[in-house]
Amino acid sequence: MTPRTVAAFTDTYLPTVNGVTYTLQSWRRRWQERGGRMDVVFPGAPDYDPGDGEYTTRSVGFPFYDGFRLGLPGVPDAVRDADVVHAHTPFALGLSGLYLSRRIDAPLVASYHTPTAEYADYIAAGPVADAIEHAARGYERRYLNAADAVVVPSEPAANHLRNIGVRSRVDVVPNGVDTEFFARPDDETLTAFRERYALPDRDEGPVVGYTGRHGFEKELTQIPPAVAAADSDPTLVFGGDGPARDAVEAACEDAGVDARFLGFLPREELPALYATLDAFVFPSPVETQGLVALEANACGTPVVGVEAGALEDTVVDGETGYHFPHEDTAAFADAIDRALADRERLSERCLARRDQTSVEHAVDKLEAVYDAVSE
Template sequence: MAYKILAINWRDIKNPNAGGAEVNFQEIFKRLVDRGHEVTLLCSRHERRFPEEEHIDGIRVVRRGNRNTFNFTVPGVYRREFRNEPFDIVLDDLNKIPFYTPLYVRHPLFVMVHHLHGTSIYGDTFLPAALYVHFMEKIIPLFYRGVPFVAVSESTKAELVKMGLRDEDIEIIHNGVDHDAYTPDESMRSAAPLVVCVTRLKKYKGVHLLLQAMEDVKREIPGVKLVVAGRGDYEPKLHELTHRLNLNGCVEFAGFLGTSQKVDLYRRAHVVVNPSAKEGWGLTVVEANACGTPVVAAEVPGLKESVIRGETGLLYPHSDIKALSTSILSLLKDERLRNRFGARSLELAKEFTWQKATDSIEAFMEQVVHGWGGAKS
């Protein structure tokens, strides 16, 4: 049963700030297109070189408004351009500031949530903006109670329930991994000790904490290298910190990497680190695992589910620089431990596929449409 689907997200996959939420959407919904569904994505306009409308992997991408005020743009665009179109279902991909779609969307509706910023936003932006984002998240239950939700992890579901949404309205559907692309190749493993971090360069992602930990790591292993892949508005501060810590010869900022470049980096790494204050689940963790590389991660919501302590990697208390450096050193110095974690990582990564995630989203949408009373004949 093919559906006509409208999705609303702040960003599309070509947006320079695209992250795990956008990868999740693209991987699942391009597969839904392959199954005969028709998908339109409404998102914000970013660089002017990208057109207002185009098709990406069969998904019609409609760009309107801008990155700062897109949430105010959406209601008017929906009413003018989409309200009278025969969509079977609408996805509110809740990532950052909510769109409050239940106030104006008249099609069957569901929401997908990766993670909420909560109080972590206060460390990532100036106070007025942080207060605004935090308040907009806090009032989600006032407008979304009773709407079907998909959460990508148990941690995210627990957050939603704690803030006032009903447990029975939330289904957990994990992210997947493209196992055709993310595969191991031990012949590519770096001869020199290599630490890798793949993330958006935002303050809450914690790369500054990793840089501080690398001081200790470098003292014990002078030949160690750190490659940081990703872009973001915190990058200038990270360059300054690298210089201040005298790590210029140790740290490389690789910028945004395509899939094949990212796979090569995971394969070369001895350990991948995710020092974020919060994640929805930890897509880069499982990508690294699928390449046979163990992970050191902060013990925070999302990451403490995607990393299995003592099996696929190590967890440490967030912001504990000494514990982070100790965890990295323990893996760099112990090849047998790395190999054991790497083998177990490969096993567990196989449980997460985009095919499985697509199956689950497709079944969930059918429940929503039928529950709405709008099932197609």
């Protein structure tokens, strides 16, 4: 049977670069290769021209987060023939998706990418932030309960939704990694990358780091003191950017760590960055999957991840990396040292698990969800 026509609604898409964008692009490309159609509705941006099957709504800047645009509700006529509506947000564009699903009597699938309560810290602090978080969680629960199915990228995320009262069908569908793209580059490419960014060769000492959005909720300020406390004395590298960048730089200065900040890298350079790192360090306790951790693993790089949230499952302790307890700097440093000492074996295990985390595997599961809600 030809895959169904899907209308995907999202609050974040190109030109914004993040995990949701990558996931949606990867799913869409694989869906089209299977003969289906997956249109995307997203907030318009002045510096991006939509391509085929991409439709924008009016948008305004989001005052609490530079670079993010808040989409205004809208349903383009071109997506009104959808068989399935897939909302990747519960906010304005998600409400548009809900409206469309009811209007054309099509099932609504909702993806749970990021806890909405996280954004309370961008708006306020203290009791006000707590009140906003409570209200956000209540709204999120009501929205997800209006869906025919909720897609989550990990079992911990599914358990979280059940614990906060989500009664809709919940299916675990990993975001998936493009394992054709995320693979270890050849030695010549890695040497050129290190020279371009003045990073040490492997025989000059270990390199650890992080790339992705610098959000306060990811607690990246825990990395510098852990690196400073590690006996292995690694070089620390940060890729990406975001609102917490200044705080991370200050944490490096306070810890006496001379970190390298590379900023946002072209996507084609990400495999080289991952493969250059001897360990990817990830203290974020709020991940629903932690896609960057899986991308690092696909390039043969073990992950030192916090034992909280989805990273409890995403990082397989002793196989693809090591865990450490949340906010335990000494244990974080020890896990870094263990990962570096065990780097070769961990790297082999990471590469052996690539097929289990592929986009193709994820889209197989996604198609099964669409089939189930359409029966």
